[in-house]
Amino acid sequence: MNTVMNRLYADYVMPSRLPLYEDFIRAAGNAGxxxxxxxxxxxxxxxxxxxxxxxxxxxxxxIDTDLRTARKLFEIEKEYGIKASYYFRLSTLDFALMNEIEEYGSEASYHYEELATFAKKHDIKDPAVIHARLGDIRDDFARNFDLIEDRLGRKLTTVASHGDFANRRLELSNTEILKDRALRERCGIECETYDRSLLDNxxxxxxxxxxxxxxxxxxxxxxxxxxxxxxxxxxxxxxxxxxxxxxxxxxxxxxxxxxx
Structure with missing residues (x-):
């Protein structure tokens, strides 16, 4: 019951926490x-x-959901002159906002989830079957990645894996897609946000x-x-x-x- 009530509060009652985000930006700046x-x-x-x-x-x-609040976060950051990365799912793509983010000097890129999407679309619940179909899943990723770059008119260099309930059931992350070096080179991806080269720093x-x-x-x-x-x-x-x-x-x- 507590879990349900907490979810209802978070989704429908919780006061805006955006002033707290602004406070953090200011505190971080003051701390150097x-x-x-x-x-x-x-x-x-x-x-x-x-x-x-x-x-x-x-x-x-x-940006899993809620483009309205994403824009509010962006407006706060512009006020303080800081930069950030915004990763959009296929379901939240907003090319007008993404171009504004890029023109300001922040980053707008792809929050990908093709492994989970493929599993749900084809009713696959066996991780071994997913591994056997990674070639098809990577083709889906490359196709979506190219479409976003073409629509945005800019090169995407970092991407971020989305976490879906299907990933948790399969015990497979969407990051499996980018374990293929050839795919990274073909797409020009310099970093996935869960790469050790980033996290170790x-x-x-x-x-x-x-x-x-x-x-x-x-x-x-x-x-x-x-x-x-x-x-x-x-x-x-x-x-x-x-x-x-x-x-x-x-x-x-x-x-x-x-x-x-």
Whole structure:
């Protein structure tokens, strides 16, 4: 019962937490942290840029749902002159917003999930069958990746795996897709956000969580001063309620759970 009530509160009642996000940006700036996108940090690592050793917040937003709140996050960041990465699913692609993000100097790229999508579409529940079909799944990824680049008119260099309930049931991450080096080279992907080459250069990786936890493993405010290189992963849904989007997503998730 508590779980249901917590979910209802988080999805429909919770006051906006966007002022808290603004407070964190301000606190990080006052503490001397550079605040940059995943793409900027990857380039800093590759080029031996001094920022790779300085105090830095790498901002990553996964746009699972709720473009309205995604834009609000972007507007806050513009006010403070910081940069971030926004990863859009096929279901949340908004090329007008993505171009605005890129023109500002932040990053708009792909939050991919072809492995989970393929499993649900073809009613596959056996991980061994998924491994046998990875060639087809990678073809789907490449096709979608190319379509996004073509529509956006820009090169995508980093991507982020989405986590779906199907991945948890299969015990297979969407990152399996990009274990193929030839696919990465063909698409020009420099980094997947769960690559060890990136994570090994992060001192603390923090993700937002639904009410009542809010953050894992600790509050980003508490991390300031304790850790030099912080990656902060956020999702619009955790910062402001959107009744229409949350209801649509909840119903679709229920439908998929019943039919797969």
């Amino acid at each position: 942290y550079a605040q940059i996108s995943v793409r900027q940090y990857v380039h800093a690592l590759r080029e031996q840029d001094p920022r790779r050793q300085q105090k830095v917040i790498v901002h990553r937003h996964d 992060i001192d603390m990786y923090i993700s937002d969580r639904p009410f009542p936890q809010y953050y894992r493993p600790l509050s980003p405010f508490d991390a300031l001063g304790q850790y030099a290189r912080i990656c902060f992963l956020t999702h619009p849904r955790q910062w402001e309620t959107n009744w229409i989007e949350n209801t649509r997503d909840n119903l679709f998730r229920l439908y998929e759970g019943v039919t797969w």
